[in-house]
Amino acid sequence: MSRVVVGMSGGVDSSVAAYLLKEQRYDVIGVTMQIWQDEDACSVEENGGCCGLSAVEDARRVAAALEIPYYVMNFKKEFRENVIDYFTAEYLSGRTPNPCIACNRYVKWEALLNRSLAIGADYIATGHYAGVEKLPNGRYALKRSATPAKDQTYALYNLTQEQLRRTLMPVGAYSKDEIRAIAEKIGLAVADKPDSQDICFVPDGDYASFIRENTGREIPEGNFVTADGKVLGRHKGIIHYTVGQRKKLGLSLGHPAFVLEIRPETNEVVIGTYEESLTDTVRADRLNFMSVEDLDGPKRVFAKIRYNHRGAWCTVEKTGEDQVVCHFEEPLRAVTPGQAVVFYDGDYVLGGGTIL
Numbered sequence: 001m002s003r004v005v006v007g008m009s010g011g012v013d014s015s016v017a018a019y020l021l022k023e024q025r026y027d028v029i030g031v032t033m034q035i036w037q038d039e040d041a042c043s044v045e046e047n048g049g050c051c052g053l054s055a056v057e058d059a060r061r062v063a064a065a066l067e068i069p070y071y072v073m074n075f076k077k078e079f080r081e082n083v084i085d086y087f088t089a090e091y092l093s094g095r096t097p098n099p100c101i102a103c104n105r106y107v108k109w110e111a112l113l114n115r116s117l118a119i120g121a122d123y124i125a126t127g128h129y130a131g132v133e134k135l136p137n138g139r140y141a142l143k144r145s146a147t148p149a150k151d152q153t154y155a156l157y158n159l160t161q162e163q164l165r166r167t168l169m170p171v172g173a174y175s176k177d178e179i180r181a182i183a184e185k186i187g188l189a190v191a192d193k194p195d196s197q198d199i200c201f202v203p204d205g206d207y208a209s210f211i212r213e214n215t216g217r218e219i220p221e222g223n224f225v226t227a228d229g230k231v232l233g234r235h236k237g238i239i240h241y242t243v244g245q246r247k248k249l250g251l252s253l254g255h256p257a258f259v260l261e262i263r264p265e266t267n268e269v270v271i272g273t274y275e276e277s278l279t280d281t282v283r284a285d286r287l288n289f290m291s292v293e294d295l296d297g298p299k300r301v302f303a304k305i306r307y308n309h310r311g312a313w314c315t316v317e318k319t320g321e322d323q324v325v326c327h328f329e330e331p332l333r334a335v336t337p338g339q340a341v342v343f344y345d346g347d348y349v350l351g352g353g354t355i356l
């Protein structure tokens with residue numbers, strides 16, 4: 001019998017994942033990772049179920065109902081080093097990070113998988129809406145969820161072959177409604193919980209205060225400038241801005257204003273018009289390939305440039321060992337350095353990288 005560790009956040013998806021795997025006759029162990037604040041400082045409702053005491057209580061109750069062993073594991077150090085430190089460093093460098101992608105690769109997978117292997121597991125499983133398949137070319141790749149609106153492959157594009165080989169995502173084949181129906185049928189009390197928020201450790205969305213408090217650094221004010229250097233006003237510090245941003249700039253220029261670029265060297269935020277904010281060229285590095293080992297020439301693919309982007313067609317080609325350029329077939333707005341560009345070949349994740 002194969003042994004699987006299920007990451008249990010106390011929510012409906014991972015609870016049903018544990019149930020489905022038990023039905024499929026796996027030897028199932030439930031684990032909740034504690035990754036951030038003290039247990040009593042946050043709750044599932046506030047932080048997306050990542051670390052709170054109620055997450056542990058809920059997951060423990062579900063594990064007891066399913067009659068599976070259950071453990072709480074501490075990954076706070078791994079989370080701080082790989083997610084929080086990266087998150088703050090990227091903002092301070094003028095980029096906009098995606099911490100969920102880093103958490104998936106380094107905490108939910110690397111750290112949890114290693115500890116699971118150490119306790120004799122063959123696989124880890126989560127309640128993500130995505131599929132894992134071995135392709136005819138021998139590669140493992142993520143497949144988009146059966147429910148496009150719930151698809152979570154974007155945030156998982158950076159998983160390695162070894163991680164995918166040892167991953168099960170049993171809820172990916174179902175719709176959210178079907179998962180809720182299963183939860184109700186088996187009497188799981190978690191059935192009506194809201195879905196998680198994106199950035200679990202900044203529940204109020206105030207990234208700037210979070211960065212100031214976590215680094216102890218004062219973030220200096222600076223100038224808003226046009227692309228040709230004309231000073232337009234003062235900004236509150238570069239960490240308050242994201243490329244593509246239009247709101248909360250506090251500028252009245254007589255036309256809608258957009259953040260075009262953030263320059264940490266000169267502490268400037270470059271502002272321009274809607275037309276200036278459009279581009280059809282996206283460059284990326286820190287690449288991870290999934291359905292293919294590498295690109296062997298230009299390839300036309302469907303790509304997403306942020307989590308909730310509907311996607312657009314582009315031709316992607318290598319420009320260096322760890323760099324690609326993508327030429328989109330339509331102009332894009334808000335191409336944001338630090339976010340991921342993820343490429344799809346049909347329903348499978350081809351790979352992705354970090355936008356430069």
Ligand SMILES: Nc1ncnc2c1ncn2[C@@H]1O[C@H](COP(=O)(O)OP(=O)(O)OP(=O)(O)O)[C@@H](O)[C@H]1O
Binds near residue numbers: 055
């Ligand atoms: N603290 C945690 N400990 C263990 N596993 C976790 C934890 N947080 C999230 N996960 C795993 O990652 C998956 C996706 O996390 P996400 O935050 O997107 O939750 P979700 O889609 O709301 O799922 P759920 O309904 O299970 O909370 C979860 O289904 C779960 O398997």
